[in-house]
Amino acid sequence: MANMLANIFGSSPVKPLEKHIGIAYRCAKQLRPFFSAVIKNDWKKALAARDLIERYEHEADNLKKKIRLQLPKSLFMPVPREDLLELLLVQDKIANRTRDVSGLVVGRRMQIPETIAGQFLEFVDRNVDAAKQARKSVRELDELFTAGFRGAEVDLVSGLIEELDQIETDTDDKQAALRAALFDIEKTLDPVDAVFMYQVIELTGDIADMAERVGRRLELLLSH
Amino acid sequence: MEAQYIYIGLAAAFGLFMAWGIGANDVANAMATSVGSKALTIKQAILVAAIFEFLGAVLAGGEVTSTIRKGIVDVTPIAGSPELLIYGMLAALLAAAVWLLVASRNGWPVSTTHSIVGAIVGFAAVGIGLDAVHWDKVGTIVMSWVVSPLTAGFISYLIYRSVQHFILRQEDPLAMAKRYVPVYIFFAAFTITLVTILKGLKHIGLHLRMQQSYSLAIGIAVVVAIIGAVIISRIKPDPKSEKKDHFYTVERVFAVLMVVTACGMAFAHGSNDVANAIGPLAAVISIAKSGTFEAKSALSIYILVIGGGGIVIGLATFGRHVIATVGKKITQLTPSRGFAAELAAATTIVIASGTGIPISTTHTLVGAVMGVGLARGIEAIDLRVVARIMVSWVVTIPAGAFLAIVFFFIFKTVLP
Numbered sequence: 001m002a003n004m005l006a007n008i009f010g011s012s013p014v015k016p017l018e019k020h021i022g023i024a025y026r027c028a029k030q031l032r033p034f035f036s037a038v039i040k041n042d043w044k045k046a047l048a049a050r051d052l053i054e055r056y057e058h059e060a061d062n063l064k065k066k067i068r069l070q071l072p073k074s075l076f077m078p079v080p081r082e083d084l085l086e087l088l089l090v091q092d093k094i095a096n097r098t099r100d101v102s103g104l105v106v107g108r109r110m111q112i113p114e115t116i117a118g119q120f121l122e123f124v125d126r127n128v129d130a131a132k133q134a135r136k137s138v139r140e141l142d143e144l145f146t147a148g149f150r151g152a153e154v155d156l157v158s159g160l161i162e163e164l165d166q167i168e169t170d171t172d173d174k175q176a177a178l179r180a181a182l183f184d185i186e187k188t189l190d191p192v193d194a195v196f197m198y199q200v201i202e203l204t205g206d207i208a209d210m211a212e213r214v215g216r217r218l219e220l221l222l223s224h
Numbered sequence: 225m226e227a228q229y230i231y232i233g234l235a236a237a238f239g240l241f242m243a244w245g246i247g248a249n250d251v252a253n254a255m256a257t258s259v260g261s262k263a264l265t266i267k268q269a270i271l272v273a274a275i276f277e278f279l280g281a282v283l284a285g286g287e288v289t290s291t292i293r294k295g296i297v298d299v300t301p302i303a304g305s306p307e308l309l310i311y312g313m314l315a316a317l318l319a320a321a322v323w324l325l326v327a328s329r330n331g332w333p334v335s336t337t338h339s340i341v342g343a344i345v346g347f348a349a350v351g352i353g354l355d356a357v358h359w360d361k362v363g364t365i366v367m368s369w370v371v372s373p374l375t376a377g378f379i380s381y382l383i384y385r386s387v388q389h390f391i392l393r394q395e396d397p398l399a400m401a402k403r404y405v406p407v408y409i410f411f412a413a414f415t416i417t418l419v420t421i422l423k424g425l426k427h428i429g430l431h432l433r434m435q436q437s438y439s440l441a442i443g444i445a446v447v448v449a450i451i452g453a454v455i456i457s458r459i460k461p462d463p464k465s466e467k468k469d470h471f472y473t474v475e476r477v478f479a480v481l482m483v484v485t486a487c488g489m490a491f492a493h494g495s496n497d498v499a500n501a502i503g504p505l506a507a508v509i510s511i512a513k514s515g516t517f518e519a520k521s522a523l524s525i526y527i528l529v530i531g532g533g534g535i536v537i538g539l540a541t542f543g544r545h546v547i548a549t550v551g552k553k554i555t556q557l558t559p560s561r562g563f564a565a566e567l568a569a570a571t572t573i574v575i576a577s578g579t580g581i582p583i584s585t586t587h588t589l590v591g592a593v594m595g596v597g598l599a600r601g602i603e604a605i606d607l608r609v610v611a612r613i614m615v616s617w618v619v620t621i622p623a624g625a626f627l628a629i630v631f632f633f634i635f636k637t638v639l640p
């Protein structure tokens with residue numbers, strides 16, 4: 001009978017969700033050293049970064065499965081379980097896209113054209129910023145639960161999400177500029193390389209898109 | 225003459241066993257909320273529980289003890305053979321204690337109160353006759369088992385909503401907490417003292433007029449609130465921990481409040497649950513001494529002392545482990561939420577104690593926790609467990625009754 005009171009409390013998904021976005025961000029963050037190394041043609045360093053990315057992606061995946069398992073339908077929560085699962089899914093995609101883009105670059109031993117290298121690194125940085133801002137927003141989840149999704153805390157999170165949106169818009173602008181720059185020099189590149197370069201830009205830009213979707217999901221929670 | 229001592233000896237032994245079991249298990253649930261929210265350490269929790277369980281039992285435990293002792297069984301049909309009631313009460317005590325032991329070993333969520341009431345009704349209805357049960361009184365008690373968790377849930381819902389409104393959703397929750405928490409402390413201390421004074425003190429021979437009672441309750445509550453306010457004013461924000469959790473210092477302010485409600489909870493538990501052990505004991509002793517049913521005889525304080533003491537021993541020997549285990553698992557119940565649950569449960573229980581109705585402390589606390597959950601205060605409540613608890617409400621009564629009937633017939637044959 002002593003266990004009864006304790007077992008009423010299902011395992012809360014809040015801290016694990018915050019932990020998960022932390023791992024996803026750490027995964028995305030590795031793109032900075034990764035692409036710096038790729039541009040310098042230092043494959044040893046690039047592969048080391050790629051190893052870390054794979055490890056974090058794996059870690060995020062495992063945590064995702066664990067969180068899902070501990071969220072049975074019988075749980076009574078202040079917000080719908082489905083919304084939390086959706087949030088988890090888009091958080092996980094930040095890590096997935098990071099793995100995809102780094103995998104593609106490593107697989108084809110791709111070279112980033114020198115003329116756009118600086119611009120490209122800035123673009124990567126901005127995407128990582130978006131992931132960081134997503135982490136900052138999700139980390140407010142426990143405070144949101146404490147405040148019951150009303151009041152001053154909601155305004156604070158709305159502000160964070162707004163900032164996240166601005167970062168994402170910024171990555172969109174940078175992405176367009178980068179594509180234009182690539183278009184200017186694509187004739188000088190190997191055609192297959194050029195096609196894949198577009199794809200690398202696309203996949204990298206997805207990271208900010210996923211971060212923005214994390215914001216959207218959080219916003220949905222706020223409206224409950 | 226000799227038989228009397230056997231009866232009293234057995235009753236004392238079973239009563240202590242039962243009280244020990246209550247202390248070892250039930251009290252742990254009442255105190256674990258405070259330990260889980262880190263408002264108290266385990267050692268402090270045991271100290272608080274020991275003092276206030278004992279005070280609750282002695283100051284406010286009289287009414288419920290009377291109910292268990294002479295409110296359920298109607299003795300008129302067996303006026304000629306008082307020993308039947310002795311066998312019955314012994315059987316009920318042993319049945320409830322054994323059932324509790326079996327249940328807690330298997331981790332089944334059962335209530336001491338439900339076991340003992342089921343056991344008494346069981347031996348009376350089968351061993352003596354259906355007429356021997358005050359069915360109207362039993363009906364009231366069973367109704368209260370439904371009503372008490374609902375009441376506690378409703379109160380805790382209102383309390384937690386007010387906490388959200390006045391403190392947690394404000395721009396500066398810390399300043400708000402420092403302003404309002406002493407007010408909550410005042411109300412917590414006031415309610416519990418007032419009910420105790422109004423309902424409990426006559427058992428220790430203290431009679432106060434209405435006006436005196438209110439003034440005394442207000443006086444005590446003001447003193448407690450001032451002490452609380454002084455402690456709270458010394459709490460300084462911790463920027464490092466605040467960065468991780470904006471409500472870190474706010475919760476520390478609530479932790480002060482929770483110490484008060486933890487005392488209230490232990491007091492309430494003592495006032496209601498001690499009767500489960502000593503009600504039957506008191507019945508046996510009074511019949512064995514006089515040879516008749518002395519319905520009017522007052523409850524001796526020393527029996528309450530035995531009950532309170534047994535609970536404290538149970539708590540000290542075994543309860544600490546249970547508190548530690550449960551406390552670790554209920555970290556979701558932070559002080560701001562835990563106090564709401566505890567205050568609501570304690571208020572409900574103390575009022576029930578004053579009216580003499582035996583209710584389940586643990587189930588009332590479960591109701592209170594659900595109330596906080598409904599106010600969107602708890603991150604995840606497992607409804608399957610709640611359903612299982614509800615089933616146990618129903619199962620425990622026939623189980624206690626069945627065991628009591630078996631023991632009753634054994635005692636009837638074996639004892640002189």
